[in-house]
Each structure stands twice: as structure tokens, then as C-alpha cells.
Amino acid sequence: MIPPTERWWALTWLLAGILLASPAFAVELPDSFVRIDSDGSTPRALQVALVQYVDAYGRRLDLIGAVHVAERGYFATLERRFERYDALLYELVADIGERKPPEKRSASAAMDWVGLIQGGLKNLLGLSFQLEEIDYTAGNFVHADLTPGELEAAMEARGESWLGTWLQLWAAARNSPGAQVPTGGIALVMLLSSDRQGDLRRYMARALVDQLAATNALGGERGSALITERNRKALQVLEQAMEAGADSLGLFYGAAHMHDFHRQLVGRFGFLPVAIEWLDAWDLTAK
Secondary structure: OOOHHHHHHHHHHHHHHHHHOOHHHOOOOOOOOEEEEEEOOEEEEEEEEEEEEEOOOOOEEEEEEEOOEEOHHHHHHHHHHHOOOOEEEEOOOOOOOOOOOOOOOOHHHHOOHHHHHHHHHHHHHOOEEHHHHOOOOOOOEEEOOOOHHHHHHHHHHOOOOHHHHHHHHHHHHHHOOOOOOOOHHHHHHHHHOOOHHHHHHHHHHHHHHHHHHHHHHHOOOOOOOOOHHHHHHHHHHHHHHHHOOOOEEEEEEEHHHHHHHHHHHHHOOOOEEEEEEEEEEEEOOOO
């Protein structure tokens, strides 16, 4: 027979789980997991959302949006948080085992052509690169992404190409409300500015927000392999981690993946979002 004290604590935890998993406690998801925070009309920071979820069993899961180039302090903040999780599921298209962290290596050896562009942006914007700042050898890190061969096969099965996907993204971002179209005048202003790097950061931040708003169309079953198939793999790994007994989980993926993750976490896994925190990723203040 269960002692009265233990019955009381069991009942308390059950009631707490019911309350936290109740729709009345759910928060409304933002339109985008990336936003520009401003002081009045002056841009202050590019921010990325961290959304906390719970389910009826008391499991906690954080959706941790990522921008792959950011301030060093942003990555340091994430690393401290990563230590809290039983399992931290991460994205990286690479030929490594699902549960084996990648070896520590230089960014140039680890990146494909997309990564090379990101690495160039870090220098142009005066920021740091994710693969250089995050310790992927941590014991609780779990690979939750496709291999290059798997991604190529998934794109081929859907009749997709890299060029076609990027053109689709470009067209969607260009036609989104408030999208900025580059002009020679903007380039000239940046060239003559005394804060060229800051101006470029602010311009790129607005372009990034526009682009991420456009990527919502790439999720779901009719979406792109870049979002849909990689998310499918990540959620398979999530199921495995929960079956293995992980109660505190983090899902660390590019911000473009997050709305599709949210739909599936709520509809398929029974998670509900209970809190949103915004982390500063880029300093946009004028120098």
C-alpha cells in the first residue's frame, strides 16, 4: 500500500501536470521564431525564440530556434542551457551515427557549400559561427538529422533541386508583406556609412525575418525535404529519446523548422506550449 505522504505527492504532481497541459495555460505561438526587438523605432537586437512545452506525463521539451551566425554570447547562453537536458537533439546534415556526437573539427572541414556561405557571413557581419562555438561532443547531444545521402534521396523522391528550392524561397520572401527589395541606393548608403557593419547587420536582420516568414510554406507533407523530411527524422529521434526515459528535452534546430515542429508536437505528441523566451542573437544598435 502506498504511504499517505507519497499518495499526496503523487496527487500533487498529477494535478500539476493536468494544469500545465491544459489549453488554458497554453501560450500563443508567434508568427515567426525570429524577430527584431526595437527601442521605439530604433532596432536593438535580432532575437530568436525559445518555446517551452509540457505534456500530460510531465515531460518538458524546449524548441530552441537557431540562427547559425550570431553573437558569441548567444551561443554561450545556449551552451549553459544545454547542460540541463537529459537529451539535446540537434540538426546537422552529416554522416554520423544518430547517437554519436561529431568529432571536434574546424568549420572548413565540417561545412558544405551552405555552411561556407554562413562562414563568410560571420566575417562580413562581425559575428561567430555555430559550429565553432557549440561543443557537439557533450554527452547529452543526440544527432537528429538526415545524412547528406538521405537528404539527397528525399529531395530526388520529391522531384526537388537545390536551385528550385532556393528560388521558391526567394520568390516567397520577395512577395511577403513588408519585404525589402535591394536597390543601388541602399548599397551606396551602406558603402558611405561610418557604421557599415552595423548597417549591414540591420539590413540582413530584416531580410532574415522576411525569409523565415516565407519558409512556413515549406513545412507539412506537401512542403520541402529541407523542412519536412528533416523534421520527420528529428521527431523519430525524439520518440526514441522519450522511450528511453528522457523527461527533459531540447530540440535545437534552425528557426525555419519551428512552425512545422510545433504543429506536430501539439497534434501528434500532445505537447502544449506554456512559455516563450526571446534570446538576443545579434546586436543591432548603432555604433
